[in-house]
Amino acid sequence: MWAAGTLKVRDCLAGTSVTLRRCLKLGATMAKSKFEYVRDFEADDTCLPHCWVVVRLDGRNFHRFAEKHSFIKPNDSRALHLMTKCAQTVMNELEDIVIAYGQSDEYSFVFKRKSNWFKRRASYVFYWRDYFEDQPLLYPPGFDGRVVVYPSNQTLKDYLSWRQADCHINNLYNTGTLAADKNEILFSEFNINYNNEPLMYRKGTVLIWQKVEEITTKEVKLPAEMEGKKMAVTRTRNVVVPLHCNIIGDAFWKEHPEILDEDS
Numbered sequence: 001m002w003a004a005g006t007l008k009v010r011d012c013l014a015g016t017s018v019t020l021r022r023c024l025k026l027g028a029t030m031a032k033s034k035f036e037y038v039r040d041f042e043a044d045d046t047c048l049p050h051c052w053v054v055v056r057l058d059g060r061n062f063h064r065f066a067e068k069h070s071f072i073k074p075n076d077s078r079a080l081h082l083m084t085k086c087a088q089t090v091m092n093e094l095e096d097i098v099i100a101y102g103q104s105d106e107y108s109f110v111f112k113r114k115s116n117w118f119k120r121r122a123s124y125v126f127y128w129r130d131y132f133e134d135q136p137l138l139y140p141p142g143f144d145g146r147v148v149v150y151p152s153n154q155t156l157k158d159y160l161s162w163r164q165a166d167c168h169i170n171n172l173y174n175t176g177t178l179a180a181d182k183n184e185i186l187f188s189e190f191n192i193n194y195n196n197e198p199l200m201y202r203k204g205t206v207l208i209w210q211k212v213e214e215i216t217t218k219e220v221k222l223p224a225e226m227e228g229k230k231m232a233v234t235r236t237r238n239v240v241v242p243l244h245c246n247i248i249g250d251a252f253w254k255e256h257p258e259i260l261d262e263d264s
């Protein structure tokens, strides 16, 4: 998705894979060969229907990539914004994604229960220069993807909570030290109040759809006496908005009931 040719997400979301399998079956009956047996190794990778489908992409050996491209430690806001830009682009292309969550070198995309499609993008490389102006891209990063299905709203919420907890733990660790009472040590020894660290670093990024009112001027044709006149027209548009809020706990889900709404 982020770098061409590196993503190995199986096409388990696509209804087309079923069609493809049918075609293969048809072809196979027409021309069977002694090699036919290898098809038995194919696992049925169709995702369970009616479940939430999560695709998580994670940078491969990103430790090296960050080092080679002089990323600021432990958090480089350019890198995080570049990831978010890519994820927003993906969401804008795939309206079936209801929410996405990103931190560090990973992004999770949650597809509607009814979804049946998926696409690839080479966004990360494409937008690199917008975020890392002075740092040339030395090699294209690779991202591996995995697909997991979650059967209930609660398991999906728990999945996203797990990723945000991971963001918190890693960030606290990377910002400071190994010891038990990290917050206290950060404050007393390094004079860093962890709670003052930017929210994007502590909470990661949540991408959701929000309706915005857009005012545009339009030439109005009717009625006849107003012909040629420009008028302000308001229309509602769905846009992808980044948030750096808590998704662990009920408050977020109560505030945004539409995300998990079956019919939306």
Ligand SMILES: Nc1nc2c(ncn2[C@@H]2O[C@H](COP(=O)(O)OP(=O)(O)OP(=O)(O)O)[C@@H](O)[C@H]2O)c(=O)[nH]1
Pocket: 058, 059, 060, 061, 062, 063, 064, 066, 067, 071, 072, 073, 074, 075, 076, 077, 079, 080, 104, 105
């Ligand atoms: N300096 C810096 N490094 C980052 C930043 N974001 C991610 N990284 C690096 O990316 C790594 C991501 O962790 P992992 O995904 O567990 O490790 P990985 O090196 O990508 O290895 P694999 O995922 O197993 O291939 C971190 O350990 C950091 O080294 C950042 O903003 N700044």
Ligand SMILES: [Mg+2]
Pocket: 058, 059, 060, 061, 062, 105
């Ligand atoms: Mg990684």
Ligand SMILES: [Mg+2]
Pocket: 058, 059, 104, 105, 106
């Ligand atoms: Mg990672």
